[in-house]
Amino acid sequence: MQKEILIVGLNHRSAPIEVRESVAFEASHLREALAQLRAYPAIQEGVILSTCNRVEVVAAAADGPSAAAEIKKFLDEQGARRNTGQLDDHVYAYQGADAVRHVFRVAASLDSMVVGEPQILGQLKDYYSAAQEAGSVGAILHRLFHRAFSVAKRVRTETGIASRAVSVSSVAVDLARRIFDRFDDKTVMLIGAGKMGGLMARHLQSNGARSLMVTNRTFERAVELAGSIHGSPILFEDFPRYLKIADLVIGCTGAQEVLIDAGAVGAILKERKHKPMFFIDIGDRRNFDSQINKLDNAYLYNIDDLQAVANENLQERSNEAEKAETIVLEEVENFTRWIHSLEQVPTIAALRQRFDEIGRKEMEKSLTGGLKGLSDEQREALENMTTAIINKMLHGPISQLKKNAQQEDDEGTLYVAALKRLFDLEGK
Amino acid sequence: MDVTFLKIAALFYLLAGVSFALYVFFQRDVVSKLSPLIVACGFAAHTAALGVHFFQTGYPNVTQFREALSFYSWVMVAGYLVVHFKYRLSVLGAIIAPLAFLMTLAAFAFGTGSEALPPELKSYWLPVHVTVAFLGNAAFALAFGVSLIYLLSERQLKHKKMTLLMKRFPSLETLDRLNYIFLVWGFPLMTLGIVSGSMWAAIHWGSYWSWDPRQISSGIAWLFYGALLHGRATGLRGRKAALLTTFGFCVVIGYFLWGEAIFPSRHGGRFD
Numbered sequence: 001m002q003k004e005i006l007i008v009g010l011n012h013r014s015a016p017i018e019v020r021e022s023v024a025f026e027a028s029h030l031r032e033a034l035a036q037l038r039a040y041p042a043i044q045e046g047v048i049l050s051t052c053n054r055v056e057v058v059a060a061a062a063d064g065p066s067a068a069a070e071i072k073k074f075l076d077e078q079g080a081r082r083n084t085g086q087l088d089d090h091v092y093a094y095q096g097a098d099a100v101r102h103v104f105r106v107a108a109s110l111d112s113m114v115v116g117e118p119q120i121l122g123q124l125k126d127y128y129s130a131a132q133e134a135g136s137v138g139a140i141l142h143r144l145f146h147r148a149f150s151v152a153k154r155v156r157t158e159t160g161i162a163s164r165a166v167s168v169s170s171v172a173v174d175l176a177r178r179i180f181d182r183f184d185d186k187t188v189m190l191i192g193a194g195k196m197g198g199l200m201a202r203h204l205q206s207n208g209a210r211s212l213m214v215t216n217r218t219f220e221r222a223v224e225l226a227g228s229i230h231g232s233p234i235l236f237e238d239f240p241r242y243l244k245i246a247d248l249v250i251g252c253t254g255a256q257e258v259l260i261d262a263g264a265v266g267a268i269l270k271e272r273k274h275k276p277m278f279f280i281d282i283g284d285r286r287n288f289d290s291q292i293n294k295l296d297n298a299y300l301y302n303i304d305d306l307q308a309v310a311n312e313n314l315q316e317r318s319n320e321a322e323k324a325e326t327i328v329l330e331e332v333e334n335f336t337r338w339i340h341s342l343e344q345v346p347t348i349a350a351l352r353q354r355f356d357e358i359g360r361k362e363m364e365k366s367l368t369g370g371l372k373g374l375s376d377e378q379r380e381a382l383e384n385m386t387t388a389i390i391n392k393m394l395h396g397p398i399s400q401l402k403k404n405a406q407q408e409d410d411e412g413t414l415y416v417a418a419l420k421r422l423f424d425l426e427g428k
Numbered sequence: 429m430d431v432t433f434l435k436i437a438a439l440f441y442l443l444a445g446v447s448f449a450l451y452v453f454f455q456r457d458v459v460s461k462l463s464p465l466i467v468a469c470g471f472a473a474h475t476a477a478l479g480v481h482f483f484q485t486g487y488p489n490v491t492q493f494r495e496a497l498s499f500y501s502w503v504m505v506a507g508y509l510v511v512h513f514k515y516r517l518s519v520l521g522a523i524i525a526p527l528a529f530l531m532t533l534a535a536f537a538f539g540t541g542s543e544a545l546p547p548e549l550k551s552y553w554l555p556v557h558v559t560v561a562f563l564g565n566a567a568f569a570l571a572f573g574v575s576l577i578y579l580l581s582e583r584q585l586k587h588k589k590m591t592l593l594m595k596r597f598p599s600l601e602t603l604d605r606l607n608y609i610f611l612v613w614g615f616p617l618m619t620l621g622i623v624s625g626s627m628w629a630a631i632h633w634g635s636y637w638s639w640d641p642r643q644i645s646s647g648i649a650w651l652f653y654g655a656l657l658h659g660r661a662t663g664l665r666g667r668k669a670a671l672l673t674t675f676g677f678c679v680v681i682g683y684f685l686w687g688e689a690i691f692p693s694r695h696g697g698r699f700d
Binding site for chain 2: 175177178179180181182270273274275276293296297299301305308309312313
């Protein structure tokens with residue numbers, strides 16, 4: 001009997017974080033959970049995917065609707081251990097081509113909270129191999145996941161979906177990369193102990209920045225923040241003196257006034273022999289003189305500029321996402337064809353079996369009835385004739401089916417369905 | 429003169445130019461590895477073209493304008509290939525490949541007739557002088573290339589308009605450093621070119637310096653690049669350095685292309 005692909009689960013759109021967390025599977029219990037899943041009678045193959053944004057079960061089953069019901073029950077039980085209420089409102093279920101499309105979209109990061117984020121593919125691969133190790137992956141899910149991985153790769157190379165930074169802090173790092181080749185020989189100065197500034201400093205550190213100065217009007221807070229991000233605290237009064245060794249200056253203060261004016265930067269640049277400086281102004285008010293950007297070798301971006309770039313990139317991403325959707329649809333079609341082509345093999349076998357059966361029964365009937373007393377030679381001739389008739393009659397239909405199987409088009413499916421009905425092959 | 433190889437080289441450079449354009453403007457990553465290889469193929473054909481001529485005649489074919497042009501682009505492409513394999517600076521090819529195509533195209537479009545080497549040029553000084561002079565010029569051509577990219581990239585950063593184009597550009601820091609490296613290589617080579625030229629002139633014309641237009645123009649260019657190098661050593665960098673490099677190259681190449689037509693010179697390789 002033909003297997004169907006289905007996916008049941010919840011994600012960041014369908015369920016709030018508390019519900020997602022209540023159903024989430026811990027990595028240490030995954031093997032166990034997969035065994036429980038497989039224990040359900042209707043489920044033949046299964047993969048569990050559990051990240052902070054989604055908990056989903058992908059399965060292959062002969063009886064789609066009952067398998068879907070079983071997975072819902074499975075998720076309910078998982079949630080019940082943590083005493084959450086009904087999941088029904090949050091759970092979605094897809095079958096057939098819709099399920100395939102969903103899996104492909106997840107792999108290609110089209111279903112992610114931040115479209116195009118790269119982690120999901122790695123997570124998908126991990127959960128797939130866990131399921132494979134647990135022995136709950138068969139031919140269908142094997143093919144499905146490998147197709148999903150290559151769809152993701154295709155989307156990544158053929159569209160610009162993941163090529164642009166979409167958060168303010170990654171945009172800033174991106175811009176810094178266009179000015180500086182490397183960060184490990186650069187010095188970062190962080191003015192103000194605001195949350196965003198700290199975040200950006202960390203982001204720069206993870207990109208290689210090593211030397212970091214932190215200053216704040218309240219020196220204790222500078223010391224505190226410097227301690228948590230491995231920087232050196234400097235007195236607020238002293239920071240202008242240190243500016244000349246800073247390549248990246250991040251301003252994130254609550255100050256109302258301009259802290260660094262263009263004239264001062266001009267003098268500092270001269271002292272630095274015009275080594276470039278990048279000013280990032282992300283405080284509530286403008287702390288850096290906007291004229292700084294007019295100076296040669298000095299670049300100034302404030303929070304609005306960064307946000308504008310981020311928005312533009314996000315817009316670009318959604319444009320690219322449309323291209324990606326087209327790729328996904330194309331691949332779903334290919335996959336569906338493959339699934340249908342699988343149906344033809346068992347149909348051919350069933351058809352032959354059916355004919356052989358009829359031949360055998362009728363022979364027996366005749367040999368025990370009107371043709372009783374035939375010699376062995378005559379019997380053999382009769383058997384040969386019956387087999388020949390069956391073969392001749394089946395030759396046309398079977399070679400047609402085989403041809404369709406190779407072509408993998410819709411016509412093939414139609415013939416299979418027709419043959420099943422005409423010769424009552426269901427359930428064989 | 430057989431120009432088959434030269435035509436093949438030009439064809440490869442054209443192909444590489446198209447492939448680089450696809451890479452830079454249409455974000456086709458596939459061609460990023462392919463394009464430098466196409467340039468390398470063009471370079472091989474180009475080398476063959478120059479080699480065949482050398483073995484047929486026994487002297488490098490640089491004495492006519494179109495030949496000099498071909499030799500110049502050959503040296504420039506060699507420089508690009510070295511830079512590419514050292515710094516992985518694919519995008520520079522987007523400027524060098526079309527330039528090389530135009531130069532090789534011009535090299536056979538201006539006629540293919542072969543002329544005997546003028547007797548006064550039959551000298552060992554010829555390959556020495558021409559090679560160092562063109563190596564220097566090729567370094568300046570590469571400096572020009574990175575300066576153009578620098579100016580483009582810097583403009584976008586200042587105007588806060590990001591385009592996908594910029595993704596292909598190296599950082600300003602890298603571009604500026606390369607500009608400096610090319611200058612540091614180019615200037616001594618140019619100096620050697622002028623020195624070797626003067627010594628040759630002393631032997632054949634009887635004087636190291638005879639205020640020949642070519643000598644004057646090279647002298648001015650030498651002073652310009654010397655001043656630029658000095659400036660760089662004392663803190664000139666970024667946009668101003670890129671602008672000056674671009675300007676200097678435009679003057680030099682402009683003179684190379686048309687100068688001799690205006691100021692007749694005794695120097696070989698003129699356009700006639």
